[in-house]
Amino acid sequence: MASADYNKELHIALLAVQRASLLTKSVFHSHSKGTLDKADASPVTIGDFGAQALIISALQHNFPGDEIVAEEEAKDLREKNSVKQTVWDLVQQAKLEDKSGEEALGGGIKDADSMLDIIDKGDSKGGSKGRIWAIDPIDGTKGFLRGGQYAVCLALMVDGDVKVGVLGCPNLPVDDSEALTENIGADASDAEGKGVLFSAVQGKGADSRPLGKGALAKESKISMKAVSNISDATFCESVEAGHSSQGDAANIAKKLGITKPSVRMDSQAKYGSIARGAGDLYLRLPVKKDYVEKIWDHAAGDLIVREAGGQVTDVEGKRLDFSVGRTLQRNKGVIAAPKDVHDTVIKAVSEVLGGK
Structure with a gap:
């Protein structure tokens, strides 16, 4: 059920991105990230597929009439049973780690084959009419593979206008005041003090909060820095x-x-x-x-x-x-x-x- 003020959409988006980010973090720490090559030669990992499955499952449970534009499709997984099983295991693990979101996000994915069907629900052509979600399950896949920065990204567009946006950035500092350093794009980690969720609703400002497990952490308002020179x-x-x-x-x-x-x-x-x-x-x-x-x-x-x-x-x-x-x-x-x-x-x- 959609909400007039987008509060529900924001809440579900935050929970879904947080859960998907937990999955990507577990893959980030593995030595074999399950890289596949898509037709366009860009790397895809098991983390992309797992994160997309979790987010689409949450959206379908809460907003079944909405369309979804997502980056990945499951045909590669359909041809590689061992990789499909690995992704399914990751999805199950993420749900176990994040039980508190179960009621809001739904019971979701029944088995590995239905997971593939869910991944393929992101096939909307987009456009200027209706409610359409845009998902990038791991934005910055090359950064993810090399141990740098990446983001789990979700946005809701209504009649072509972005109304809700959420970014999960597991390797950025939680502290909003910590200045960027030249090497932040390499040798990154999700150690203590890292992991942030950014979010915004049109007309309501932007927030950040620590990325965690379960219930959402308290948010803080964020704003661009004034540039005098x-x-x-x-x-x-x-x-x-x-x-x-x-x-x-x-x-x-x-x-x-x-x-x-x-x-x-x-x-x-x-x-x-x-x-x-x-x-x-x-x-x-x-x-x-x-x-x-x-x-x-x-x-x-x-x-x-x-x-x-x-x-x-x-x-x-x-x-x-x-x-x-x-x-x-x-x-x-x-x-x-x-x-x-x-x-x-x-x-x-x-x-x-x-x-x-």
């Missing part, structure tokens, strides 16, 4: 050069007078980090003309940053448009920054990219 700003970008033009980002930083090295990390952990003021800017610059972003890579982070007082647009200053399917086909790149300096950043971006 943009040359003092810290900017985040992707680790993978194939995801964002690092050379262009360096030239933009130079134009803005920024001398600090960029902080490179995988996943929407970048959105969460700037939303709470640990960083200031997030630049994701097109690497080629035909590259199109996926909605699940940005929907939750976009809302969280905007509700924390920031502005998120593409490189031309247009709002990200989540209403046209599974991709952001009307946008190029992403610029996220505090509102008072966003225009300045866009101007620098335009000058660098326009001069090419």
Whole structure:
């Protein structure tokens, strides 16, 4: 049953992402992460499949009429019985670790074969009508595999507009005031003091809370840090050069007078980090003309940053448009920054990219 104020949607999303994050943490610590190769050559792990199954199961139990856009499909698992069994065991383990969410999230998945059917429920084409959830079960899979930052991501869009966003970031510090360091994107851990859930509901601001087990921890309001002198700003970008033009980002930083090295990390952990003021800017610059972003890579982070007082647009200053399917086909790149300096950043971006 949907709620008018999205309180129920937020609660279920937080519980589902927390449970899925517990599953990913158990895989993060294993030596064999069960890597498979999809047709597009990007790595997929048993953690992706397990996390997606848990989240979709929770959404179907609570909002059976909603559509779901999710990154993974189960055909690879259908062809690999041993991997399917491993994913099923992880799903069962996560539920045992997180019993307190059982009533809210539902009894869920009956067996390994029904788990595959649930994974495949994320096949919505998206669009501008109705309630559609976007899931990235492990955003930043390469970071996850190399022991860096990653995020479990979930967002609800209603008629193409993002209303609820949740990010689970097991390897980020709980402390919102802890500044980003250059090496945060590598050699990460979920040791004591790590693991945070970011969330936002449209019009209600953004929050963070420690990632735990069972009942949700108390939330704290977060907000973007005011940037009085943009040359003092810290900017985040992707680790993978194939995801964002690092050379262009360096030239933009130079134009803005920024001398600090960029902080490179995988996943929407970048959105969460700037939303709470640990960083200031997030630049994701097109690497080629035909590259199109996926909605699940940005929907939750976009809302969280905007509700924390920031502005998120593409490189031309247009709002990200989540209403046209599974991709952001009307946008190029992403610029996220505090509102008072966003225009300045866009101007620098335009000058660098326009001069090419």
